[in-house]
Amino acid sequence: MKIDEKDMEIFSYEGTDYKTMLTDKFRKHKPYELEDLTKITAQIPGTMLKILVREGQQINPSKCLFILEAMKMKNKVYASVSGRIKKIHISEGQIVTKNQLLLELGEPESIFKKLLEKSPPKEPKAPKEPKQPKKRKKSKRFEKKREAKV
């Protein structure tokens, strides 16, 4: 195979720019996106049998939101975060396609958020500073011990 300069691209790896071709698979790979947990979508297509919540309601992950009939099975749909229901995009009896948006939550009340609220916000540098004197102390103790041994 002859190398055609037109096909060459720059592939940057650990600060080095390599001249090379990209494989189709590499070119097609999807950039990673953080999943939006406030948007509940249908994992499989089916029929919306029952809606068990209403807009404005506060829900948590243990609350069953919908019964979605798919593959002759009645599937219960849950959210993976807590929050207040902002909008329900579906009504009972409706046909649901895959990945269809079913429900939107307002601000998520995730565990992380709750934890953040409970513990007062710290300055990002705050935990670093007390660490340094600790280290010094340790090394001093260590030195003392060594001295003692000597």
Added chain:
Amino acid sequence: MSLKRKTRELVERREQILQGGGETAIKKQQAMGKMTARERVIGLLDDDSFQEYDLFAQHEGRDFDMEKKELPGDGVITGTGKIYGSPLCIFAQDFTVAGGSLGLMHARKITKIMDHALKLKVPLIGINDSGGARVQEGVNSLAGYGEIFYRNTLASGVIPQISVILGPCAGGAVYSPALTDFVFVVDKISKMFITGPEVIKTVLGEEISMEELGGAKIHSTITGNAHFFAKSEQECFEQIKTLISYIPWNNSQRAKRLRPRNPKNSFRIDDIVPVDPKQPYDVRNVIRAIADGSEFFEIQELFAQNLVIGYGRMNGQTIGFVANQPIYLAGVLDVDSSDKAARFIRFCDAFNIPLITLVDLPGYLPGVDQEHAGVIRHGAKVLYAYSEATVPRITVILRKAYGGGYIAMNSRHLNADIVFAWPSAEIAVMGPEGAANIIFRKEITTAEDPEKMRKQKIKEYKDKFANPYVAAAKGYVDAVIEPGETRKFLLHALEVLETKDVPRPQRKHGCIPL
């Protein structure tokens, strides 16, 4: 009745069965652009070398009026034959007979020829063209599949098994090819999948054509389930014949040795490889520059192109080549290329084919998708496969060999038999740019002109570590050699490694991270 008359009766009976599914079915097969099963067997094997078994087999279906139906040979042709004079066993499913569907007798014929192959210790070729299980025979057809899979597994690593997909091969049926060593596909004819487009549509609502789901191109480029891609059945048969010429009959033999030849003069190493590790070149030309007759038979040419595997010959003896391909993704290792390399290494090890590894890679491919796809587990397969292999293992480090990638590519540390390096080799934890940024971070950030300092430090690192001599000083590289003399050194190494014998601890089998 005289013997003559009886013989005539035999001929008549045989003639009838040789028609397969009859004229209409054969015409249908031809309309799909496919050869009949019998044409395939005759076309693939040496002239007049086919001995058929079980021509008069009768199917076992007794329900749903099946007992009234005649299914010639029960939809499969089995027997022994030769390719380039090498004996082998073969079966070919006949789509013209009940859609090549697999019933009990159909499966019995296949398992019988598989047992035969294992007994004779000769390769097995299976031509798949079947609509799947014969539903009328119920659980008997499932039993048939299971018995085939079991034999595929028992034969693995004992005799080479080759699958040729020349039609549909769907559902459970596709696991037989998956268990074999080499899968051949033909464009627009081969279709392989576990669940078809219909089921996918009803369950997930995703619409896709058969070709896009599991056509020949998909399996050759994306899934890696196929090893050889051909545009026509004829081309496919030529590929099979070439492969057979490179591999031994079984695991206790060596591949047939041919007359040694010199590489062609048109492949000169000095003109192929640029000294700057950032510049690309086609590593297959390096293989051609060192292999007999400059012949290289590539496997999985279209899959994970950042790594090249395939067969060539040195001194007339088959050699398995594994090489990073700098022309794609700078030659990095990733999930797919790791799987590709590991499987090939293990086949070579099982069938006494020495390995030559050509190294030129910056490391592993970074990315969320790689990490989430389990590059740790997949990458580990390469380490495992090399470490486990007892065939002669020779490494030539051509240029960059950085980080974990260097260790994985049959390094001295994995107990390679001999590691050569070219003077252009750079064996280091990472490339000079990355290393300088880490080691001299403080100097660079505090410098008056950070860019100038960075360049200076990169040069400093390059001068010190971007060479093969640091590794050679530690004995990690056995010899630094002139690129132009690579073949000479390899020939010598292969000769002295002829008597290599490494005992391994007794165990049932290792637990390779799958």
